[in-house]
Amino acid sequence: MSVTITKTAGYTAEITWTPADDLQGHIAKTVESDQLAYALEALGQPVLHGTPEQVLTAAQHTATLARLLERRAASHVVQLRDIHGLSWRKIAAALLDDPEKQSSIRRMYESGRRHLGN
Template sequence: MTVRVTKIAGHKAEITWTTADDPRGYLAVAVEGDQLESALAALGTAEGLAPDGESLAVVTRHTKELAQLLDRRAAVLVVQLRDEHQMSWPQIANRVLGDPDRHSTVRRMYDSGRRHLGH
């Protein structure tokens, strides 16, 4: 993976990737559609995020859309951990959720990931 976030002086960063890093265009859409910007703004501040209710609703929608995409991607990655790397449910739960006893949660993520993959 060659997606890079480079910290620049002060409070600046630059994100770079290649088309090989983003074959489905998820990164491009998140950047070009302002989803990433909105989600980062939501992370950075609680008050004064948007000047009016409509702007705040847009930021909220973008943040939710990106969160849903990340949830789907995490579920697909759990499928990869299980199927390609033969990790046990407790291993995956420990590494992904920090608790080996939450294996039923990662099983649900696995099932969701398989659905997203069309299996």
């Protein structure tokens, strides 16, 4: 993976990527639109303070990025199952920390197939 996050000092970091890492422009969009910043802030402060409009904007950006990541995770499940032949159980253990949640992984798989156009 050529996307890198380098801790520079204290509480700062630098993110770098190449155009080949972001063929659809999602990384650039999340940075430029502040989606990534809002999502990271939500990780650090699950209860945000501010006006209703500020909290709504933060929630909107965080939810948009979360949906995109859910689609990507579902696509990964398709790859793990169809290309690499992993069992539902092994995927469930890795992604959901519970090998018994195979039906949840199957739903992710079906979602991933829809998003991939299969």
